[in-house]
Amino acid sequence: MTRKFPFSKDISLAFKNDPPGQWLLALPEGCIRLSSGYPEPVLVPAEAIKSATIRLLDEEQDLPLQYIGSPRIPQLKEAIRQRMAKRGVELMDEELLVTSGACQAIDLISRVLLDDKAVVALESPTYMEALEVFRNYTEHFMNIPVDAKGMDTDRFAEMLANRKREGLTLPRIFYTIPTSQNPTGTTLTPERREHLLVLAEEFDFLILEDDAYGELAFAEAPKLLKAMDGGNNRVIHIGSLSKVVAPGMRIGWVAGGAELVSTLGWFKKDLNHPFAQSVMASFLEATDFDAHLASLTNAYRAKSMAMLQALEQFMPPSVTWYAPEGGYFMWLQLPGIDTADMLPQALAAGVSYVPGKHFHLDQEHCEYLRLSFSYADAEAIVEGVRKLAEVVGANLPQDEPQGE
Amino acid sequence: MTRKFPFSKDISLAFKNDPPGQWLLALPEGCIRLSSGYPEPVLVPAEAIKSATIRLLDEEQDLPLQYIGSPRIPQLKEAIRQRMAKRGVELMDEELLVTSGACQAIDLISRVLLDDKAVVALESPTYMEALEVFRNYTEHFMNIPVDAKGMDTDRFAEMLANRKREGLTLPRIFYTIPTSQNPTGTTLTPERREHLLVLAEEFDFLILEDDAYGELAFAEAPKLLKAMDGGNNRVIHIGSLSKVVAPGMRIGWVAGGAELVSTLGWFKKDLNHPFAQSVMASFLEATDFDAHLASLTNAYRAKSMAMLQALEQFMPPSVTWYAPEGGYFMWLQLPGIDTADMLPQALAAGVSYVPGKHFHLDQEHCEYLRLSFSYADAEAIVEGVRKLAEVVGANLPQDEPQGE
Numbered sequence: 001m002t003r004k005f006p007f008s009k010d011i012s013l014a015f016k017n018d019p020p021g022q023w024l025l026a027l028p029e030g031c032i033r034l035s036s037g038y039p040e041p042v043l044v045p046a047e048a049i050k051s052a053t054i055r056l057l058d059e060e061q062d063l064p065l066q067y068i069g070s071p072r073i074p075q076l077k078e079a080i081r082q083r084m085a086k087r088g089v090e091l092m093d094e095e096l097l098v099t100s101g102a103c104q105a106i107d108l109i110s111r112v113l114l115d116d117k118a119v120v121a122l123e124s125p126t127y128m129e130a131l132e133v134f135r136n137y138t139e140h141f142m143n144i145p146v147d148a149k150g151m152d153t154d155r156f157a158e159m160l161a162n163r164k165r166e167g168l169t170l171p172r173i174f175y176t177i178p179t180s181q182n183p184t185g186t187t188l189t190p191e192r193r194e195h196l197l198v199l200a201e202e203f204d205f206l207i208l209e210d211d212a213y214g215e216l217a218f219a220e221a222p223k224l225l226k227a228m229d230g231g232n233n234r235v236i237h238i239g240s241l242s243k244v245v246a247p248g249m250r251i252g253w254v255a256g257g258a259e260l261v262s263t264l265g266w267f268k269k270d271l272n273h274p275f276a277q278s279v280m281a282s283f284l285e286a287t288d289f290d291a292h293l294a295s296l297t298n299a300y301r302a303k304s305m306a307m308l309q310a311l312e313q314f315m316p317p318s319v320t321w322y323a324p325e326g327g328y329f330m331w332l333q334l335p336g337i338d339t340a341d342m343l344p345q346a347l348a349a350g351v352s353y354v355p356g357k358h359f360h361l362d363q364e365h366c367e368y369l370r371l372s373f374s375y376a377d378a379e380a381i382v383e384g385v386r387k388l389a390e391v392v393g394a395n396l397p398q399d400e401p402q403g404e
Numbered sequence: 405m406t407r408k409f410p411f412s413k414d415i416s417l418a419f420k421n422d423p424p425g426q427w428l429l430a431l432p433e434g435c436i437r438l439s440s441g442y443p444e445p446v447l448v449p450a451e452a453i454k455s456a457t458i459r460l461l462d463e464e465q466d467l468p469l470q471y472i473g474s475p476r477i478p479q480l481k482e483a484i485r486q487r488m489a490k491r492g493v494e495l496m497d498e499e500l501l502v503t504s505g506a507c508q509a510i511d512l513i514s515r516v517l518l519d520d521k522a523v524v525a526l527e528s529p530t531y532m533e534a535l536e537v538f539r540n541y542t543e544h545f546m547n548i549p550v551d552a553k554g555m556d557t558d559r560f561a562e563m564l565a566n567r568k569r570e571g572l573t574l575p576r577i578f579y580t581i582p583t584s585q586n587p588t589g590t591t592l593t594p595e596r597r598e599h600l601l602v603l604a605e606e607f608d609f610l611i612l613e614d615d616a617y618g619e620l621a622f623a624e625a626p627k628l629l630k631a632m633d634g635g636n637n638r639v640i641h642i643g644s645l646s647k648v649v650a651p652g653m654r655i656g657w658v659a660g661g662a663e664l665v666s667t668l669g670w671f672k673k674d675l676n677h678p679f680a681q682s683v684m685a686s687f688l689e690a691t692d693f694d695a696h697l698a699s700l701t702n703a704y705r706a707k708s709m710a711m712l713q714a715l716e717q718f719m720p721p722s723v724t725w726y727a728p729e730g731g732y733f734m735w736l737q738l739p740g741i742d743t744a745d746m747l748p749q750a751l752a753a754g755v756s757y758v759p760g761k762h763f764h765l766d767q768e769h770c771e772y773l774r775l776s777f778s779y780a781d782a783e784a785i786v787e788g789v790r791k792l793a794e795v796v797g798a799n800l801p802q803d804e805p806q807g808e
Contacts, residue, residue, distance in 0.1 A: 038471060062445040065652040067651045107674075136670075247470055249679050250678075250680075271505055271533075275653050
């Protein structure tokens with residue numbers, strides 16, 4: 001007998017897509033994973049985390065296994081505060097909340113700042129989990145296009161001015177991944193960052209700066225929006241150790257005004273994660289983090305170069321992409337191809353990717369796809385791109401050449 | 405410059421109390437902690453969790469540190485499924501969601517089932533974190549008194565019938581800790597369990613069964629409400645390994661109908677906790693859990709006996725309590741004493757407790773307090789009760805003897 005639960009909100013949207021993580025499990029054996037936004041296995045410091053756990057429990061016994069009491073929990077927060085300071089953001093203790101990853105941070109911020117009348121402005125395309133979080137709160141979105149220089153602030157300004165003129169609700173927040181964006185890999189230029197901050201002031205919205213990839217810039221990354229904002233609290237900054245240490249540890253954070261951060265903490269009802277947080281603190285205290293980042297950045301840069309070269313070598317000339325300046329991803333345009341339709345052929349050929357439509361709200365047909373150079377090794381990347389190029393070649397419209 | 409955030413809901417209630425965890429930190433050095441609802445340090449299996457982590461990372465390397473992929477994550481779920489089956493609840497995979505502790509489970513259920521018009525029925529007194537979760541969603545409550553046999557179902561029936569007659573909204577959920585309740589330590593009798601299920605059917609509400617202490621019953625515990633409910637899904641069951649393994653691991657679960665569980669999963673935006681969950685699975689696979697529980701139950705029974713004897717020996721005759729049948733807690737009535745007012749004297753004397761008012765909604769004066777026999781060892785418990793009895797003696801109304 002099915003019981004009808006008294007659902008308090010419309011959850012029909014929630015079931016449109018499977019959670020993205022399911023795809024990895026579903027891939028055929030031996031498939032080259034250019035879909036996975038995960039660190040390469042050899043770049044995950046499993047041995048160091050093992051040592052960190054041993055040292056932690058030898059030194060503290062039950063403390064990190066209780067609710068509270070481990071001295072390493074405040075130490076983790078202090079380590080994050082120091083990294084933020086290095087990047088130009090000085091934070092008081094009450095302006096920082098450690099979360100279970102960036103996604104929980106986005107959810108908590110949405111919980112506090114959004115209701116079903118709120119408008120959320122988004123880069124289009126953007127991080128699919130963020131889309132899914134926001135859709136739990138509202139159905140009202142502004143989609144701002146992204147190009148090689150990141151989100152198009154001129155277009156955003158135009159859209160905002162139009163809304164204002166037409167008396168439409170202005171956005172409450174703008175969610176952005178300004179550096180090495182997921183999925184496009186593009187980085188918002190310093191000029192556009194300035195412009196964005198001006199727009200936020202003029203049209204009175206808050207900026208959610210998701211910096212998951214900011215420490216994986218191949219060259220120097222532009223200044224953080226949060227650092228450019230001074231103490232204005234127009235920018236809420238979201239950080240994460242998922243891409244630079246290990247996603248399975250679930251350590252992220254929010255930096256914002258003290259009042260907001262305290263409220264977010266109130267709504268964070270998983271209490272705390274003493275074990276995971278103190279293991280991470282123990283790992284960080286034994287790690288030269290700048291050296292760790294340099295070695296990661298070198299590895300991902302080399303893998304991105306391997307992918308770029310393979311794309312140039314194997315892809316048909318109508319296929320285009322942006323050269324990444326950091327992060328995990330590349331974004332390909334395949335004129336005339338529906339990338340969701342093509343996916344089964346790619347999987348059969350032994351290579352996976354994420355169809356572009358998953359990074360958009362309610363987009364049925366999409367001629368873009370996301371490749372990740374983070375998970376596979378360089379050799380597999382080249383082989384994966386070669387396989388994919390063959391599938392693409394067989395799917396290109398023959399008699400109607402398209403492209404830019 | 406203070407920025408006014410566009411808060412989407414009234415959060416003024418949220419700041420009434422500090423989070424309960426803060427109290428432990430604030431206690432004076434050397435204070436005997438009869439306030440702490442934590443396992444005794446020697447009963448937390450820190451060595452076994454260390455070994456479990458080493459074995460996990462040696463065998464799986466990066467897998468438990470990625471988002472997904474560790475075979476031990478489904479194994480944890482299977483272990484929980486098997487424990488539930490032993491207790492009379494057969495679950496399909498899609499009827500079980502692993503959460504970050506029981507509190508996150510309560511929050512997710514509230515998120516899906518409540519809105520600001522919903523009425524929540526509660527035991528009075530009850531778990532303070534649960535109160536704080538529910539208060540984030542609604543201001544409408546029914547408080548059902550608790551006596552030595554658990555929640556008073558006759559009184560509940562009366563209150564429900566009155567509401568119905570008066571055309572008032574009936575509760576959407578009833579939150580209960582039926583076995584070794586926090587804070588009273590009482591256990592709902594089998595007869596009252598039957599009665600509660602009848603009421604739920606008659607007045608069409610869902611029962612949230614929080615079973616955090618159910619496996620710490622000193623004798624055989626009554627049947628789970630979820631087991632008595634058959635496949636009816638009138639009961640949503642919440643479990644936790646916090647009290648029987650380690651709270652810092654943050655492993656709890658929800659068992660309910662597949663549709664509800666799938667929806668809860670959708671709103672659980674911390675993604676997953678692969679590291680914590682796979683460490684726990686690794687711990688469980690190397691542990692004879694029934695033997696582990698037997699040894700915990702013996703230890704807590706002995707400590708509860710020590711507390712009972714000390715109370716009988718030292719407390720003034722007007723002070724009364726329930727003898728616990730399991731769990732962590734005892735609930736004392738101190739006629740004529742405001743236990744919040746008395747706390748500073750107790751702390752100064754070197755013993756802590758939790759004033760009863762924190763387990764009630766908006767109760768200013770309360771002559772009850774909660775003692776925990778879980779955290780301190782037996783010797784400290786006796787000494788703590790002796791100190792507390794002195795403070796109580798000095799605070800008892802002299803010329804107006806009260807009591808039952």
